[in-house]
Amino acid sequence: MKASVIMSTYNAEEWLEKVIWGFSVQTDTDFEIIIADDGSGPKTKELLEKLRKEIDIPIIHVWQEDAGFQKSQILNKAILASNSDYLIFTDGDCIPRKDFISVHLNYREKGYFLSGGYFMLPMNVSMAITKHDIVEQNCFNTKWLIEKGLKKSFKTAKLNSSGFWSRFFNFITPTKATWNGHNASGWKEDLLFINGFNQEMQYGGQDRELGERLVNKGLKSKQIRYSAIVIHLDHARGYVNEETWRKNFAIRENTRKNKVVKTAIGIDSNLK
Numbered sequence: 001m002k003a004s005v006i007m008s009t010y011n012a013e014e015w016l017e018k019v020i021w022g023f024s025v026q027t028d029t030d031f032e033i034i035i036a037d038d039g040s041g042p043k044t045k046e047l048l049e050k051l052r053k054e055i056d057i058p059i060i061h062v063w064q065e066d067a068g069f070q071k072s073q074i075l076n077k078a079i080l081a082s083n084s085d086y087l088i089f090t091d092g093d094c095i096p097r098k099d100f101i102s103v104h105l106n107y108r109e110k111g112y113f114l115s116g117g118y119f120m121l122p123m124n125v126s127m128a129i130t131k132h133d134i135v136e137q138n139c140f141n142t143k144w145l146i147e148k149g150l151k152k153s154f155k156t157a158k159l160n161s162s163g164f165w166s167r168f169f170n171f172i173t174p175t176k177a178t179w180n181g182h183n184a185s186g187w188k189e190d191l192l193f194i195n196g197f198n199q200e201m202q203y204g205g206q207d208r209e210l211g212e213r214l215v216n217k218g219l220k221s222k223q224i225r226y227s228a229i230v231i232h233l234d235h236a237r238g239y240v241n242e243e244t245w246r247k248n249f250a251i252r253e254n255t256r257k258n259k260v261v262k263t264a265i266g267i268d269s270n271l272k
Contacts, residue, residue: 002105003031004082004188008071008181009092010038013047015126015233021134022095024055028102032058035092036078039066072197072206076267079188079196088185089207094118094230095129097140097159103228104185113190113214116183117175117225118232119158124149126233139231161226169226177221179211183230190214195266204245209252216259 005023009016016035023033037044040063048061062078064070079087088104090096107114128148129139138144142156150156161169179186184207194213197206211221254260 001030001032001084002028003086003088003101003185004034004084005031005088005090005101006034006036006075006078006082007090007092007094008036008038008075009040009044011040011044012092012235013040013043015235016044016092017047017051018129018131018134018233019090019092019095020051020055020059021131022097023101024057025098025135025137026096026101027099028105029057031088031101032060032083034060034062034078034081036071036074037061037063038069038071038074039064069202070199071203072199072201073270076196076199077270079191079267080270082188085188086185087188087191089181089183090230091182091232093233093235094182095134095139095233097229098137099162100228100230103224107222107224107227108185108187109222110187111218112220112222113179113186113211114184114222114224114228115177115180115211116185116228116230117158117180118182118230119155120232121145121150121234123234129233140229158226159229159231161229166226170223173223173225175223175225177223179207179214179221181207182232183225183228184211186214186219190217190219192267193217193262195262195264195268197266198251198263199265199269200263201248201251202244204248205252206248209248209255212252212255213261213263216255216261
């Protein structure tokens with residue numbers, strides 16, 4: 001198996017189903033899906049049982065009890081459950097373009113991690129996307145999206161970029177190639193070495209902090225935001241609060257200042 005796709009979710013079955021359908025039509029299908037479930041109710045498990053009968057990609061459900069926003073911990077548990085040496089991370093609200101897996105696999109290289117982006121959709125367009133639109137890739141067609149209510153913008157060019165132009169845009173973009181949880185990938189051995197995600201961190205920068213420790217380890221990053229394309233479905237973010245942001249910012253400051261490589265509370269705290 002070439003890769004394991006790890007995606008986080010929490011009580012968002014409608015969005016999660018759309019995302020999994022996106023992975024079911026990938027041009028390269030030699031991968032597994034690992035659902036990092038941060039305490040969803042039984043409807044998520046029921047959905048996954050249904051989808052296992054409808055698609056050919058293996059689906060592994062890693063679940064933990066709901067104890068508030070504990071995404072870092074469930075991602076670490078998902079890393080331990082993975083069965084390949086290359087891990088691709090995304091979220092259960094990001095539908096991948098059909099070449100998403102092949103792009104990550106083509107760009108992977110020892111000593112590097114990959115940094116992708118996303119294209120944010122408004123709620124009305126997110127709701128309009130059906131299984132048919134995913135299978136036929138209508139949801140990556142600029143004209144179709146505008147017909148469904150998306151406002152015209154120069155940013156839509158990202159959705160159709162490929163070949164020379166995607167490589168060119170990756171090269172000239174001023175955006176730094178950071179670890180972005182919705183679209184990033186790396187070697188499992190590197191993630192295990194740094195002890196995975198810092199479980200002291202809740203929402204706000206925990207993905208970036210992991211990437212900063214990978215850099216402290218000596219890794220470099222590749223920019224693929226115009227090559228590995230996902231569309232981000234809209235949703236509320238009730239878990240955001242200022243206190244958590246301040247705490248996470250202080251942790252990241254310490255990681256950068258002291259060149260921290262291994263987090264003290266990470267993957268190894270989940271080993272039995």
